[in-house]
Amino acid sequence: MNLRDLPVVGELLGAGAEDRVFDVLLLIGPLMILFIAVVGRSILTSAGAIIYILSFISYIIYRSISTSGIA
Secondary structure (H helix, E strand, O other): OOHHHOHHHHHHHHHOOOOHHHHHHHHHHHHHHHHHHHHOOOHHHHHHHHHHHHHHHHHHHHHHHHHHOOO
């Protein structure tokens, strides 16, 4: 089974910017929120949320620098 075969995920990937890392980060966000809602707030869930946010911001900065020709 391919990830694109899933009903909602396939539509999201088809409408995306053809950037797999960005698509995965966008899909992980709601899953992270759901995980925190189910498990509850703890040091591990807070650390996971911080890591997710930092990786998302870092990737956006990396893509903007790499596509602008600065680097």
